[in-house]
Amino acid sequence: MxxxxxxxxxxxxxxxxxxxxxxxxxxxxxxxxxxxxxxxxxxxxxxxxxxxxxxxxxxxxxxxxxxxxxxxxxxxxxxxxxxxxxxxxxxxxxxxxxxxxxxxxxxxxxxxxxxxxxxxxxxxxxxxxxxxxxxxxxxxxxxxxxxxxxxxxxxxxxxxxxxxxxxxxxxxxxxxxxxxxxxxxxxxxxxxxxxxxxxxxxxxxxxxxxxxxxxxxxxxxxxxxxxxxxxxxxxxxxxxxxxxxxxxxxGGHGPVLVFADADIERTLDIAVGHKYRNAGQVCVSPTRFLVEESVFERFRDGFAARAQAITVGDGMDEGSRMGPMANPRRPEAIEALVKDAVAAGAKLNAGGKRIGNQGFFFEPTVISEVPLSARIMNEEPFGPVAIINPMPGEEAMIAEANRLPYGLAAYCWTQDAARQKRLARELEAGMVGINTVAIGASDSPFGGVKWxxxxxxxxxxxxxxxxxxxxxxxx
Incomplete structure (x- = not known):
């Protein structure tokens, strides 16, 4: 056109x-x-x-x-x-x-x-x-x-x-x-x-x-x-x-709490697509996946496999599932964050680099076991990077979710009804998705707390x- x-x-x-x-x-x-x-x-x-x-x-x-x-x-x-x-x-x-x-x-x-x-x-x-x-x-x-x-x-x-x-x-x-x-x-x-x-x-x-x-x-x-x-x-x-x-x-830095009792395959199918929509350039993008230790490896490996299968290309191509980043600043910023995380001890499970030399494409990326000292654990990445860390249990997961001064969106996946109510109460965010990523609608308020x-x-x-x-x- x-x-x-x-x-x-x-x-x-x-x-x-x-x-x-x-x-x-x-x-x-x-x-x-x-x-x-x-x-x-x-x-x-x-x-x-x-x-x-x-x-x-x-x-x-x-x-x-x-x-x-x-x-x-x-x-x-x-x-x-x-x-x-x-x-x-x-x-x-x-x-x-x-x-x-x-x-x-x-x-x-x-x-x-x-x-x-x-x-x-x-x-x-x-x-x-x-x-x-x-x-x-x-x-x-x-x-x-x-x-x-x-x-x-x-x-x-x-x-x-x-x-x-x-x-x-x-x-x-x-x-x-x-x-x-x-x-x-x-x-x-x-x-x-x-x-x-x-x-x-x-x-x-x-x-x-x-x-x-x-x-x-x-x-x-x-x-x-x-x-x-x-x-x-x-x-x-x-x-x-x-x-x-x-x-x-x-800004936001969306925590995603994944518990062992969740339907892991369904969670992966939904969360991966949501993570990489608009190449991760979404203020409510799920970013820090906090996964109970007993299902951590299964979740991490399933996430990485799905990320690697995403078709990246020109957004005008009907077959593309992720387009380029929006401007030349973004691939450089994401590459720097990933390199910093790996240097701090994180594991690179998928992606991690630019695609080609034309346009602003970046691979769907997964990093895991990322220390809190890494910049990406404290700065909103605003790009196609998922952070997946093992967690010992609910108390630690809530503490990590609330650690940062951001409080826009938070997500949790669990079948435990009592836990769902606790998370809805304890998570410091303007919007909380429980077993869903659909947190925006014309009749629903969209906004955050804290920073x-x-x-x-x-x-x-x-x-x-x-x-x-x-x-x-x-x-």
Whole structure:
């Protein structure tokens, strides 16, 4: 397919390269340049802020039915355009075409869910004596600055746009420069469904320049960020200067507790596929497999055999089960982590190196018996590497799962009902999967604890994050 021409969108107008700096968008499967993306200057950002301010004044007065019509209309357009959007996403991010098709449908489902939630923004009346009337209402927080990463090039922009629009807010979205066409396609569906052009803008630029400019403006009332913990802490400090409300979905280091009573073959069949989807570039990816000693060797060997059988190739190839990593930085980072782990005493059971010299491919990798001193045991790898360590029992497994400051997703596999309840209670994570890896849905909150952030996206909680509470007392 022909990769689409790139632009920013401000007030419904496509803002092209012209005199602006540009970012070269690469195809991760080949390393070739497929597009030139314009980067915002200060004047562009000032214009986006002014338009977003106007857009909020318009959209906060919209009815729930108007907002629902836009969201459900956009959902229908995404379904119609599924193949076109999915192919653009695979070209610029690398994941398999099967994964990007699913991603389009995820956003369509989320928009349909929020279309319903617009009509469930309820307040309440408080009982008072002597004829006094007291009410509690929920109002849109205001213009939102939203920053989305590249790993889910369709779903992340969908999350950043869906909740604010459902709540009656305006949005300035800065997607990742590595995957711009996907975000633009999501915005276009909303505009084509009738969203006033002032309500949602998309800008690109040097990240620190854009974040400082937007968060330094009194126009912005809320920040929504998905990305690394390091960047999240930096943005939280900037937001604090103007007391901007924040939703932060940050890094993870997903522990997976596998007990001897689990169905080991079923666990392997499910967990291996989940580990290597999007080449492991998933914030909730299962990473540290903590396996009871009695089944450790069986689990490790079964995992390695399945990893070695995965077909790695261009994501546009229907036969590929894992595509390349998204940019040239990632294979270098993963290779360094694996080498460090092996040097510290870990065993390399599968993979461990780049594939070929074209594109950003890396082998599905398994390392085991990794000491806690290795960097990969303490830093989120964000790549196709599974760590498998033997553990003496439940108490030690829970302690290791909770050892790190991250708490996004955790998984456990056991048939013991009492243990399932204990793990649900004891694991320090915003999302816990028990005998499943399906921990995300449009009606379920998505978010973490500790260094993995605060607040939630998706579900009623995602909409509530874009609302403020007002109490009115009438004498």
């Amino acid at each position: 022909t990769y689409p021409e790139l632009s920013m969108v401000i007030g419904g107008e496509k803002v092209g390269v012209a005199h602006r700096r540009t970012h070269a968008v690469l195809n991760p499967a080949t390393g070739a340049v497929i597009g030139q993306l314009p980067l915002a200057d200060a004047a562009d950002l000032d214009r986006a802020l002014a338009v977003a301010d106007e857009g909020f004044r318009i959209w906060r007065k919209s009815t729930p039915m108007q907002r629902a019509a836009v969201l459900s209309g956009a959902a229908a357009l995404l379904v119609q355009r599924q193949e076109e959007i999915a192919r653009a996403a695979t070209l610029e991010e690398g994941k398999t075409i099967g994964e990007t098709r699913i991603e389009v449908m995820m956003v369509a489902g989320l928009f349909n869910f929020y279309a319903g939630e617009t009509q469930r923004i309820y307040g309440r009346t408080l009982p008072r004596p002597d004829g006094q009337r007291s009410t509690v209402t929920y109002e849109p927080v205001g213009p939102v600055a939203a920053f989305a990463p590249w790993n889910f090039p369709i779903a992340n922009p969908g999350r950043k746009l869906g909740a604010p629009i459902a709540a009656g807010c305006s949005v300035i979205l800065k997607p990742a420069e590595e995957s711009p066409a996907s975000a633009l396609a999501v915005l276009q569906a909303l505009l084509d469904a009738g969203l006033p052009p002032q309500v949602a803008q998309v800008v690109f630029g040097v990240p620190d320049e854009v974040s400082r400019h937007l968060l330094g403006s009194p126009v912005i009332r809320k920040l929504s960020f998905t990305g690394s913990t390091v960047v999240g802490k930096h943005l939280a400090k900037l937001a604090a200067e103007n007391c901007i409300r924040t939703t932060m979905e940050l 993995s952030g605060h607040g939630a996206e998706d579900g009623p909680e995602g909409l509530a994050a874009c609302l403020v509470t007002k109490a009115v007392h009438e004498g």
